Amino acid sequence: MTRQGAIPIQYTNVTSLRVGAMDFGSDDTALNSFRRNVQRVPANKILLHDGEHNCKVIVVIEGWLATSKSSLNGEVQLIDFMLPGDIADPTSADGKTAGLNIEAVTGALVSVIPLAVWHRMLAESPRLARANEQVQAAERARLSERMLRLGRGSAESRIAYALIELCMRLRPLGLSDNCAFHLPLTQRHIGDFTGLTAVHVCRTLRRFVRNGLVETADHMDIRITNLATLSEIAGVEPERLAAEITPLPE
Amino acid sequence: MTRQGAIPIQYTNVTSLRVGAMDFGSDDTALNSFRRNVQRVPANKILLHDGEHNCKVIVVIEGWLATSKSSLNGEVQLIDFMLPGDIADPTSADGKTAGLNIEAVTGALVSVIPLAVWHRMLAESPRLARANEQVQAAERARLSERMLRLGRGSAESRIAYALIELCMRLRPLGLSDNCAFHLPLTQRHIGDFTGLTAVHVCRTLRRFVRNGLVETADHMDIRITNLATLSEIAGVEPERLAAEITPLPE
């Protein structure tokens, strides 16, 4: 928790953005709309509260966001991470109220778009509408994979899955090189993501390291050294998973 | 399984369907498309397999469907129940492959629509597109509520939540009268829905009954007799929940 919205606008100069399988360049009106609503936000800033009436769609340009729900006694469940090119649409059934918290995990560059504007954008750009569908489909696929592990998986399975999911998602962004990647997360984040306590995340990760499945370096630099075994623990085929949860360039 | 597959095959003659907040009558071209693709399916029939390439959108007209994922060792997680007016779109990120199983829990009347046709329908009917959005938003809200409980809730909390969610969803369908409703489910279904074993579902339900929170009659006729306490266990405000997870008529 720190200083707020400070960070002045320097290179808010977005020249292109890939959403789903679609590249939006300077000649796209959609990109101009993104630009008009760009904000740079600091890490840990909450962009939207669950239940908030003034609901907005948030497009990630740079950095990590997370969507979450929290229980009355303060426990948090991360619902999904939103990476560059992802679209967080927190709207619930009434079409007005947010059903999620959205917060910045790292400093991030986002486009915050009022619902009305967003709907107009979708109507005016079939490409954007299509990209939006792809991104939503990818998110749905991720959510159900994760629900399966939350409901039926062991701690090992949940964490193995989380590592593989994030690895696969970072790959097309150029942020995962041969199963080595950096997670800007604490073990608490991983716990909130997998429905475990931070303590148990620690134990389980260390066990993975002891067993030669992953290596870790300073603050969450991860390298998966035995993808085959880790996949087996996660109950997943990595390539099939990648196809289902990340929109691939065509 | 049981009787409720019974529903006689007479009125496959669909004269209107409410999807989200929208009524589609005989004068709607969308309804005609639904009609052209109507199928009656028996209980337990699997309509679509996770991973299946020939992916379709399924609109529920009557009865209960469930979407699910299963792990390699055969454990099942129900992702969501689909009730009349709901739309099951199992498409994953590649836009072609199904990311979910879809099966009939009861005998059901459904409209099975190929993806291409579905997209054409959405393009041609802004009302249908709007209804689709509402239904999807409601589903997203339900999924995140449930993920919170799967990750962070006790068995009591999960089951209490499930009962309240289903109660709230059945209400606008006229199937829940003053918190009394019938669930065409076994305790195993509830276990697969809440990520618990059937044994533990049984214990927990009986505890609720002993404590005067709910009454049960023959095979899953439920009456919530103390909604206040049950809501507290579920960590939910019933009316707010209802607004977030069910599309309300306008």
Added chain:
DNA sequence: CGGATTCTTGATTTCTCTCAACAGATGTGG
């Protein structure tokens, strides 16, 4: 009727949480 589910309850085991203590890192202000 007989077989197959489903439900119920008890006894035991297993997994994860909770509590606790400490080390390392980070950051702050004097």
Added chain:
DNA sequence: CCACATCTGTTGAGAGAAATCAAGAATCCG
């Protein structure tokens, strides 16, 4: 620059919640 507070990560010991194993009762179905 140091003293100090605050996070984060690590590890151990013990408690608690749900799973597993098991066996019998109730129900459904052909």
